[in-house]
Amino acid sequence: MTDLHTAVVDIRDTALDPAAALDFVSDPRFGGIDMFIGKVREHNLGRIVTGVSYDLFEPLALRTFEAIAARARNEIGGPMKLYIAHAKGDLGIGDVAVIVAAGTPHRDEAFRACRLAIETVKHEAPIWKQEHYVDGDSAWSEGCSLCDEHRQAEQATASHGEVHGHSH
Amino acid sequence: MKVHIALFGALRDADARGFIELEAPESCTIATLRELLRAHLREHAPHISPHLVQRSAFASEDEILHGHRTLPDNGQLAILPPVSGG
Numbered sequence: 584m585t586d587l588h589t590a591v592v593d594i595r596d597t598a599l600d601p602a603a604a605l606d607f608v609s610d611p612r613f614g615g616i617d618m619f620i621g622k623v624r625e626h627n628l629g630r631i632v633t634g635v636s637y638d639l640f641e642p643l644a645l646r647t648f649e650a651i652a653a654r655a656r657n658e659i660g661g662p663m664k665l666y667i668a669h670a671k672g673d674l675g676i677g678d679v680a681v682i683v684a685a686g687t688p689h690r691d692e693a694f695r696a697c698r699l700a701i702e703t704v705k706h707e708a709p710i711w712k713q714e715h716y717v718d719g720d721s722a723w724s725e726g727c728s729l730c731d732e733h734r735q736a737e738q739a740t741a742s743h744g745e746v747h748g749h750s751h
Numbered sequence: 752m753k754v755h756i757a758l759f760g761a762l763r764d765a766d767a768r769g770f771i772e773l774e775a776p777e778s779c780t781i782a783t784l785r786e787l788l789r790a791h792l793r794e795h796a797p798h799i800s801p802h803l804v805q806r807s808a809f810a811s812e813d814e815i816l817h818g819h820r821t822l823p824d825n826g827q828l829a830i831l832p833p834v835s836g837g
Contacts, residue, residue, distance in 0.1 A: 638760050643812055705834075707834065708834060709829075709836075711761070711832065712836065713760070723760050725833065729831050730808040
């Protein structure tokens with residue numbers, strides 16, 4: 584029995600399952616559970632989206648999920664169960680793209696662990712989203728650079744405070 | 752040594768096979784490999800934006816490899832464009 588479940592789920596095999604996440608983080612010690620579910624939405628930046636495709640560098644994605652869990656555990660400092668799963672492949676509108684769930688003794692740690700985990704998945708895990716539009720066009724989403732040298736260059740040119748300015 | 756660079760996201764357009772193979776000196780740094788890759792792409796995939804390559808990170812299956820690191824012994828790498836999961 585482990586306190587961490589990480590997975591990359593090929594959508595051709597099975598869908599992501601929020602009930603399984605809830606079940607995994609449930610524990611007699613825990614009175615607080617928080618779950619984030621990310622779904623594919625029908626529009627982005629004024630364009631009508633018909634679906635998305637996710638590309639992942641799977642071994643490093645799973646290692647990143649484990650590192651995120653270690654960071655959350657360090658931040659929370661008490662008992663916690665964490666579930667992180669991300670979809671891979673072609674998804675339609677309304678399909679579940681990502682699930683993060685945290686179970687802890689009280690709600691505050693559950694909220695904090697869940698927020699930390701989903702934000703870090705979005706900003707640091709090697710995952711790429713390609714959107715498909717109603718006009719037949721497709722585009723890879725703008726993302727967060729993992730390149731330290733580039734991040735430092737961006738910080739040097741940022742005028743004030745808000746370095747991470749984009750809104751995804 | 753021969754270096755195998757797996758492609759992801761927008762950089763998959765650089766080579767339909769999903770990877771690029773380059774010849775690099777032994778004990779070459781990641782920063783040097785980045786320059787070799789940029790030169791390769793200028794010649795073989797000029798439609799790939801140099802800015803995208805500049806914003807991309809190199810990685811092994813275990814970790815991100817920053818500019819000062821040397822190539823892994825097995826020559827297996829990935830190049831990761833800016834990420835957009837979730």
